[in-house]
Amino acid sequence: MEDKHGWGLGRTVWAILFILVLGTAPAWAVLGEPEASVSADGQFLRGQIRDEVHPGYRLHQITDASGAVVREYVSPAGKVFGVSWQGPFVPNLQQLLGSYFTYLQQYAHSQTGRHGGPLIIKNGNFVFSSGGHMGWRHGHAYVPSLLPTNLSPEVVQ
């Protein structure tokens, strides 16, 4: 689709740059942490890792045994500013979100009254959504203050 937000980064752009690594080494980083934290949670996801360089950010993508895809988005400053997931099951968000998990715990119970729909959390420091149906879950989270300048949050998908 056309980009309607004026960020100048459409879907076509992000397919441009390249697979740098293909491997099966356990590696991960968590939201808000330096990219160097990649190895900290290495045990919890195992699968095909793909690293890409895009204009304005780097992307680490891992595909696990269930077919789930988890992506982490790293700013030029070396901070993980966003994560996303898509697959049969929701990954371990405590490990994926790091210290921002407390926001999730804080707000996950506040959206009362909905049934079956997605969970949406949006405040100044933390944006989160999680939804889908059984067999297909997806969601993403990002930290607006860590988002690189001139980058749309739509890259975190």
Next chain:
Amino acid sequence: MRARKVSPGALAGLLVVMAGAIFLAACSTTSSTGNVIPLPVVTISPVSASVQAGQPMQFTATVVSSTSTTISWSVNNVLGGNSTLGTVSTTGLYMAPAAVPNPPTVTVAATSSAETHPYGAAIVTITAPPVSPTVTVTPTDTTTPAGTSAQFSASVNGAASTAVTWSVNGVAGGSSTLGMITASGLYTAPSALPSPPTVVVTATSQADTSQAASATLEVTAGNTAPLYVNLGPNGNTGNPATNYYNGLFTTVTVCLPATQNCQIIPNILVDTGSVGLRILDSAFSTVPVDELGIIQDSNGNQIQECVQFGDTSYAWGPIFYAQVEVGGETATSVPIQILGDTTFVVPASSCLSLGIGPNLDNVATLGANGILGVGTEVQDCGLNCAGGATFSGYPYYICPSNVCQPAPVPLVQQVANPVAFFAKDNNGVEIVLPSISVTGAPTLPFTKPDGSGLIPAGQLIFGVGTESNNAVGSATVYALNANGNFPTIVFNGDTHTSDGFLDTGSNALYVSDPTTLGIVNCSDNPYYCPATPLPLDLTLEGANGSSGMATLSIANADDLIATGSAAFNDLGGASGEGLSTDYFDLGLPFFFGNSVFVGIAGTTAPASVSAPNGYYAF
């Protein structure tokens, strides 16, 4: 109780005795001169009586000796009586009070106007009127599929005997064509639909055959379960926050495998967005959960499951084989999950960290007694959980020595869609819900499902193209992609390839594409509150290249909720933050006024459509 009747002979005898007593009393009175003189004496007849409350009794007074023959009548010395004691006319017509006074005995007196003493008096006992036995029958309005049973109960008040005679359309005990009913009120529908399909079940008091009560019952096709949209088991409490808007519920029967030990469990959410039957432990009262068929690994460890939902809510509990009956169909042995089982109160720690939101282990958080997942898959995990590899979010566990760890579970042991286990009509379901009007006109019943007054909102029909009532006809078939979604949805000229799905278990149209960005979220509920309804005309496309339009809209949720209705075809909410990557979770509003088929993956789709991942048709 009947009023006691006083025979004329007994009255005459009493009259003589009482008159004599009064006469003697009169004679014992002397004048100031000491001479015994005749005093006025009035006698009354009858001198003792029982009168029903509200009923008349004529008394007659005779002046035996008086200078005046004028009589005044009183009750308990109140001239003419009153509404509490009963009234008496100038001609001696006593009218008992409407209610039995306390004490229930009054004195009706006839007094000569010449001499107020002595006088004639009658003792009147007011009795309660006889109560006609009243009969009530529950439920008053229900359905049952052909060939299945429905239990009625009758209560009789006001008769010593509570026995009733049951009949169907006036035929005692029913008939083979109308259905039979036992002495205990168990109705069994015929295997063929009666004509007309609605029968009247009547309970008649055996103590008073003029008293009876009836209920209507619609015999539905043998592959059909009723659907209710009724605010849920927590609803209608006066607190709108506990109302389950657009909740779709049915009733299932769970039996211990290969037994007749069954329990009917209402308020089960019908969910096309999940797979498998999950029921709260608390919903079982007569069937012992621990006698369901245990599912365990080769070392005797019972399999536990951590089931996740998209909104990060979760539930934990063991799985069992059970016989499941829904709408006339039976799965004789299908794995189900029991939620909130006290045997394993503490879930695996990894389940707790996966499930951030509410633990759906009770009626308050689940909003139902259970979930009947009738989605497009047979198992809830499939090959991902059968092969031995585990991954983040893995759902199945064993807990040897109360230490839980992920464990592989063969397909046959995984929680499964009961529909796929039916002997027939096992390739999918059809959800049929009526059209409802827009804002402010509730048209679906939303009484609490307390066993009375239930009117189904729609039908859950089992099978696709297997019976006369589930033909796909000219409906468009939409094959789903590998994620179980429409591969493409077009809205306002934008093509969304970020997936979309239909889900009766979602209670609103959850959408947040760039167009809906401008919609205001409500301040006091988690839905959209647009100033004017937003048209939501979607083009849905199947993986087989089919496409069709869905004409929907999103109205102001504050206005909708204020109507007091339970069902809304235009309730919407955000599915994200309005990014182009957000998706479409089309919940129950999509299904009103629609017949939607949900075909199970691996079955043959209609119209020669290739649909290896399952399909929708509508």
